[in-house]
Amino acid sequence: xxxxxxxxxxxxxxxxxxxxxxxxxxxxxxxxxxxxxxxxxxxxxxxxxxxxxxxxxxxxxxxxxxxxxxxxxxxxxxxxxxxxxxxxxxxxxxxxxxxxxxxxxxxxxxxxxxxxxxxxxxxxxxxx
Numbered sequence: 249x250x251x252x253x254x255x256x257x258x259x260x261x262x263x264x265x266x267x268x269x270x271x272x273x274x275x276x277x278x279x280x281x282x283x284x285x286x287x288x289x290x291x292x293x294x295x296x297x298x299x300x301x302x303x304x305x306x307x308x309x310x311x312x313x314x315x316x317x318x319x320x321x322x323x324x325x326x327x328x329x330x331x332x333x334x335x336x337x338x339x340x341x342x343x344x345x346x347x348x349x350x351x352x353x354x355x356x357x358x359x360x361x362x363x364x365x366x367x368x369x370x371x372x373x374x375x376x
């Protein structure tokens with residue numbers, strides 16, 4: 249089955265009450281996570297620290313450039329992720345729609361390129 253990454257985007261609320269309300273939903277998250285595990289589709293998931301902890305790395309020529317913060321300044325930030333191993337896009341969308349995050353943010357679903365789909369000049373160079 250192909251793997252899909254679900255990228256959870258939302259506003260990074262500075263409001264303590266709103267953050268507390270979101271963390272109070274942990275029982276809902278735990279239920280969804282348990283059902284994904286039981287269905288055998290959950291590969292990985294985690295929330296991310298705030299964008300203030302991000303570092304963006306670029307290499308230009310021989311110079312490594314570091315920038316504090318995310319790649320771009322936006323109203324919505326990447327807040328967490330899931331990796332699911334699902335039969336097809338329809339299945340992963342059904343699971344994504346169950347995430348509590350969809351009520352106040354958005355979930356981007358993207359297929360992950362399988363290792364055997366990466367063009368290589370030397371087939372023995374595969375990471376697996």
